[in-house]
Amino acid sequence: MNGDxxxxxxxxxxxxKVALMQWMQNYNINLVQINGQRKYGGPPPGxxxxxxxxxxxxxxxxxxxxxxxxxxxxxxxxxxxxxxxxLMMTFSGLNRGFAYARYxxxxxxxxxISHLGGHEIQRGYKIVVTRxxxxxxLALDGIPSILDKEELATILCGLTAGVDTVSLYASFTSxxxxxxxxxxxxxxxxxxxxxxxxxxxxxxxxxxxxVDWLQPPMKQKLQSGTxxxxxxxxxxxxxxxxxxxxxxxSGVQCLQFLCDRMNLGQPxxxxxxxxxxxxxxxxxxxxxxxxxxxxxFNGYSWILRDNLIPTDQYEQAKEMVALxxxxxxxxGVD
Numbered sequence: 001m002n003g004d005x006x007x008x009x010x011x012x013x014x015x016x017k018v019a020l021m022q023w024m025q026n027y028n029i030n031l032v033q034i035n036g037q038r039k040y041g042g043p044p045p046g047x048x049x050x051x052x053x054x055x056x057x058x059x060x061x062x063x064x065x066x067x068x069x070x071x072x073x074x075x076x077x078x079x080x081x082x083x084x085x086x087l088m089m090t091f092s093g094l095n096r097g098f099a100y101a102r103y104x105x106x107x108x109x110x111x112x113i114s115h116l117g118g119h120e121i122q123r124g125y126k127i128v129v130t131r132x133x134x135x136x137x138l139a140l141d142g143i144p145s146i147l148d149k150e151e152l153a154t155i156l157c158g159l160t161a162g163v164d165t166v167s168l169y170a171s172f173t174s175x176x177x178x179x180x181x182x183x184x185x186x187x188x189x190x191x192x193x194x195x196x197x198x199x200x201x202x203x204x205x206x207x208x209x210x211v212d213w214l215q216p217p218m219k220q221k222l223q224s225g226t227x228x229x230x231x232x233x234x235x236x237x238x239x240x241x242x243x244x245x246x247x248x249x250s251g252v253q254c255l256q257f258l259c260d261r262m263n264l265g266q267p268x269x270x271x272x273x274x275x276x277x278x279x280x281x282x283x284x285x286x287x288x289x290x291x292x293x294x295x296x297f298n299g300y301s302w303i304l305r306d307n308l309i310p311t312d313q314y315e316q317a318k319e320m321v322a323l324x325x326x327x328x329x330x331x332g333v334d
Contacts, residue, residue, distance in 0.1 A: 012092050013066045023070035031069060033089065040073060042084035042102070042188070049104075051186050052083050054134060056109045057102040061128035065094040067121065076101045079115055080108040100132055134187040135213050136164075138194055140180040141171055142209035144262050145231040152180055155204065160196060162189030167222075168230040176261060178230040181214055181222060203292070251322035258326070265291030267325075271317050280305050282313065286321045297325055 024031065032039050041047075063072070073085050083104050088096040103109045109131065117129040143152060153166040162185040171177045184190035197211040214222075221227045255267055270287040282305045288297040301324070303316050 013094060016066050016068055017093065020068040020070045029069070029073075036089060036096075038069070038087045038089050040069060040085040041082060042086075044081075044083065047083070051188070052102055052104050053106060054136065054186065055106045055131065056083070056104065057100055057132040057134050057187065058109050058112050059128075059130050059132045060099045060101060061097065061130075062125060063095055063097050063099060063127060064122045064125050065090075065097055067095065071121070072099060075119070075121065076112060076116065079112045080104070132187070136184045136187055136190045137214035137219070138182045138184070138190055139212055139214045139218060140182060140197075140209050141177075141212075142174050143168065143171075143178040143180050144204055145176055145178055146258065146262060147178075147204065148232075149180070149230075152204075156180075156182060159202065160184075160189070160193035162186060162193070170228040170231050176231050179218075181218075203294075251319050251326060255322040255325055259290055264293055267322070269318050269321065271314060271321070273313065273317075274300075276305065284317050286317065288321060288325060297321075297328070299324070 023029065029040065030045075060072075060076075069085065069087060072087065073082065076082060076085065080103055082101055084102040085099065086101075087099045090096055101112065103112065113129050113131060116127065118126050119129075120126050147155070149166050149168045152168065153163060156166060157163050164183045164185050166183075167181045168178045169181070171179045182190075182193075184193060194211055194213070201208060218227070259265060259267055268289045268291075270289075272285045274283045274285060276282050281302045283300065283302050285300050286298070290297075299321075301317070301320055303313065303320060305313065308316065
């Protein structure tokens with residue numbers, strides 16, 4: 001247990017704190033206090049295997065505030081091995097009246113609920129033991145509509161661990177943006193992801209987004225299937241087929257429009273012509289810098305020279321590069 005032990009012991013509830021420290025020493029127990037809770041295990045020493053399944057965590061309520069893990073952990077281990085035990089703490093060193101325990105299996109969690117629910121742990125205190133709600137779903141609001149759910153899932157899997165499913169719906173708060181509902185494999189992984197996003201805000205294509213637990217009103221709409229379909233940013237590309245009642249844009253214009261809508265800044269092109277092939281193809285190198293995008297785009301390509309003047313060569317190469325970038329963003333030519 002971290003911190004100044006002497007100061008901790010000399011504050012409120014001294015007798016029980018001394019007993020806790022003695023128990024930790026006798027049984028070589030390590031407790032870690034962080035973010036208003038004190039944790040044992042997760043995993044415990046000698047644990048072999050992965051994280052226990054959803055439904056294996058229980059909620060423990062109506063605890064006397066002066067009671068500690070030296071009484072609680074042995075009680076809940078009487079049902080079976082514990083994977084993790086978390087006691088919620090106050091600044092004064094008392095507990096907040098509730099805790100969470102996770103077992104290796106759902107069956108052991110069921111046994112704890114049936115055997116220990118209503119147990120009188122101290123005179124006048126019958127504890128409440130129920131299955132934990134284990135919130136596993138986050139709502140990420142403000143997702144740029146350039147991203148579909150597959151692309152977003154790939155990005156989130158690179159930023160956080162334990163992503164199970166990702167779904168997209170139209171945002172209620174941001175025009176032309178979406179809200180992503182991300183389900184994680186466990187409450188712990190969801191909580192770690194939320195903590196990471198809040199402590200180190202991320203940008204997706206230059207756009208910030210908010211992160212919170214999935215709230216009941218939105219969850220009800222999700223379950224009833226009434227959430228609106230996501231926005232999809234699909235600019236109308238120029239093609240050889242005439243289309244009525246539609247504004248057609250060049251690749252360069254579409255990329256500029258897309259970057260403007262995504263608040264990325266206007267693309268900056270660098271093009272260097274390298275060599276002319278025997279069949280009239282002109283090879284060139286390009287780099288495109290989009291100010292708020294994380295990396296520049298670099299590559300090589302070809303255009304058919306066809307006696308183009310240098311200005312036309314540059315504009316044709318620029319158009320080809322813009323079309324290539326739009327394809328990389330997921331938008332092809334109609």
